[in-house]
Amino acid sequence: MEQPMQPLSPEKILAVWEGGRQQHELDRALTLLAAGSPGVSRHELADLTIGARDARLLQLRTLVLGPSATGFAECPECGERVEFPIDTAALAQPKELAATAREIELDGTRIRFRLPTSHDLAEVVAAPDEAQGLRRLIDRCVIESSLPDELPNETIKALSRATLEADPQAEIIISFSCPGCGQRWEMLFDIAQFFWDEIAAQARRLLREIDALAHAYGWSEREILSLPTQRRQSYLELVAA
Numbered sequence: 198m199e200q201p202m203q204p205l206s207p208e209k210i211l212a213v214w215e216g217g218r219q220q221h222e223l224d225r226a227l228t229l230l231a232a233g234s235p236g237v238s239r240h241e242l243a244d245l246t247i248g249a250r251d252a253r254l255l256q257l258r259t260l261v262l263g264p265s266a267t268g269f270a271e272c273p274e275c276g277e278r279v280e281f282p283i284d285t286a287a288l289a290q291p292k293e294l295a296a297t298a299r300e301i302e303l304d305g306t307r308i309r310f311r312l313p314t315s316h317d318l319a320e321v322v323a324a325p326d327e328a329q330g331l332r333r334l335i336d337r338c339v340i341e342s343s344l345p346d347e348l349p350n351e352t353i354k355a356l357s358r359a360t361l362e363a364d365p366q367a368e369i370i371i372s373f374s375c376p377g378c379g380q381r382w383e384m385l386f387d388i389a390q391f392f393w394d395e396i397a398a399q400a401r402r403l404l405r406e407i408d409a410l411a412h413a414y415g416w417s418e419r420e421i422l423s424l425p426t427q428r429r430q431s432y433l434e435l436v437a438a
């Protein structure tokens with residue numbers, strides 16, 4: 198997928214937020230990407246491996262809000278709120294992985310598998326628990342092998358490890374050390390959830406700005422959104438003064 202991504206205009210941010218509010222997180226991630234990927238269908242985006250999806254989400258976040266972000270985590274030991282810097286440009290791996298087949302050898306048996314995509318995850322979200330979800334996911338991604346229909350647990354584990362090794366962008370892990378008590382821990386950083394929360398905050402802020410300017414000047418929503426950001430901010434300062 199070579200098409201360059203585009204930043205999101207204020208109108209698009211509002212449309213993405215409205216479209217994604219009621220969606221499952223998997224669909225939200227695609228709604229975000231689709232808004233920033235003109236000319237690419239939602240179906241194509243859902244065919245990206247999860248790592249490739251997340252690389253594009255990191256790129257889009259960088260385009261829309263710049264590379265620097267601040268995350269928060271809670272110390273599992275003492276409950277202190279820990280702030281941590283995130284550089285979305287640095288976290289994005291430059292090379293997009295194709296969802297092509299991989300192969301591992303396990304106890305002398307060669308197993309071909311492919312990397313999971315949003316389509317695959319969407320098919321397994323209804324699984325009753327995490328272990329069964331993982332089993333269904335791996336089952337979907339194994340391509341032709343001489344294995345029994347019911348894969349042994351060991352095989353599921355080995356395949357899930359191999360999948361993560363082949364698509365490392367799908368799992369961003371951040372290490373922490375608590376300034377309060379010194380506890381160290383690791384946490385998964387979910388760019389889809391993080392970026393969605395930021396877009397939701399942006400959308401709410403835009404609505405407040407439209408509300409304030411419409412009250413003050415009687416302008417329409419369209420007129421207010423068509424103002425360059427800097428100009429909008431200048432009027433907001435006047436209104437607040």
Ligand SMILES: [Zn+2]
Nearest residue numbers: 272275375378
């Ligand atoms: Zn602590």
